[in-house]
Amino acid sequence: MKIAIPVERRAHERRVAATPDTVKKFIAMGIEVAVERGAGEASRIPDAAYQAAGATIVDSPAALLADADVVLKVQRPILAGEEGENELSLFKPGTLLIAILSPYANPDALRQYAEAGITAISLEFVPRITRAQSMDVLSSQSNLAGYRAVLEAVNVFDRAMPMMMTAAGTIAPARVMVLGAGVAGLQAIATAKRLGAIVSATDVRAASREQVESLGGKFVMVESDEVANAETAGGYAREMSDDYKRRQAELVAETLKKQDIAICTALIPGRKAPTLINDEMVYSMRPGSVIVDLAAEQGGNCTLTRPGEVVEINGVSIIGYYNVPSRLSADASALYAKNVLNYFTPLFNAETRQLAVNWQDEIVAASTLTRDGQIVHPNFQS
Template sequence: AAIIALLDPYDRKDIIEKMAAAGVSSFAMELMPRISRAQSMDVLSSQSNLAGYRAVLDAAHEFGRIYPMMMTAAGTLPPARVVIVGAGVAGLQAIATAKRLGAVVSAFDVRPAVKEQVQSLGGTFIEVEDDAADGETAGGYAKEMSDEYKAKQAAKLKEVLAKTDIVITTALIPGRPAPEIVTADMVAGMKPGSVIIDLAAERGGNVAGAKLGETVVTDNGVKIIGPENITSSVATDATAMYAKNLLNFITLSVDKEKGTLAFNAEDQIIAETMLTRDGKVVHPKFGGEEVANG
């Protein structure tokens, strides 16, 4: 049998060992390599797109004001100020959605390379002055930064968040707990009625005080929301996209002449997602030595 799914391999190593013992071939869709050929199979990207979109709508629902500037006979309403922390797939979609709704949008990311992407969507990139900063791995993910950089980052964000109405955090590091970026001190400096949506709550959270599946209201009146499985709130689209990701992955391994599944371990996509095969854990990150050929 073969299992192809979101398997949460970093936190569920017990399942990996059980699948190996059962002789199951297993593939973790979270481990899909960031290469052009695998884009149509990239589950994290397809689901993160929806998460970023939905987070902006949820924030609007919780916020006591409107997003756009509105000039009326009764006076002018200022636009909401939105900050997105983490300009990956979810963050970029959040920027685009908030901008479409009329907010003034800024974004922060440890990867300087995403500055142009943020600006192309109409956002302002929050820069931390550090000549040595390069927070991007070879695979395009964010990586852990130095303590010196974190200190500069904290000072800059505290200044920005004091003027911010809505914060959406999306920062994740593969295989690690989510980095705490928005500290209790920063939250304490925010305005009453501000809303924070922590999309990293399922991995421990980017925001001090965030609790998965709960809304926490701080002493100074800031709402911190830690959504659980936020894509389930747009279940029809999430399911359709996930199904297409799976179909594309399976199609890659169908032997058209025999009509059977044949996983080619020399293919980068197969090699980097395969956890178990032939009774063994084969992925080097989870105890395997190497993926067998075949």
């Protein structure tokens, strides 16, 4: 059996799906591993490190993928009709593809996977259950994104974060508000607190209060009976009613006027990111304030975010970088590669050295999009 690790060709992607450590684990299972030349360069992993771990370095994607049984990627392959070489056309029928496939944003991709005879597994669909924690790519990557978001804000912010007492006077600590207290939000709170800021946070899920307060943040929330059902079984936020959104907007607007930095992290799977900061709120913020919008790629939590850019509007800097975890590519790749290894290991029979997938397994069933030429995930069947 052969596992292939291609170069990631999508824009703004610097991660890689395997590291020398995980390559060693695959080879110990009796699996051949081939890595495309330069696949790890952006993550500070030279080809020589993969070779030392036992992998074969292959010069072209065509040669890499022609006989691969399993392809491990970070982002989905480039498809027909997209800019760049059609990577999917290089896969042989029956290939098992494991990656972050973003099917809600690219529903036609599922049809192409099915027509190509590819078994496509989307790691962001791994359920949030205890057994799957070590496979949870959303958590590992969001954790890094929350940390990096604060650093990006500090880089633009032209004041100090902690209180500083000097002979010339005292500098007040920065005030940071985190919108959305999921994995990214909680890490943003922890990072801002470590840097000495006064931190507040808001979320529609009442269960977030204890987590925010345990990190030293102040929890700001609209009180409503609606919050009792604000969390899905998978631990994500539900979309709230228009009345709740209005009341939340009023609360956020009043709080933002007093903040120096806002970190936006709110996402709803399969939907456009909810609007949390509108034009009027941005104009109410003090000059020199900073907004970091981690939801930029899904429409943004701020109405004035420009995806991929840093803009200044009325003295407020708005950061809307693409793919924030990739800006910490070395650590992001290391964590992602371990998630992938942990997902793959139960699918493989070490004795026969072949795949032995239990398609009824809760984790596998939740994350498999296509198999045997069909779209099998219930969320995408017409």
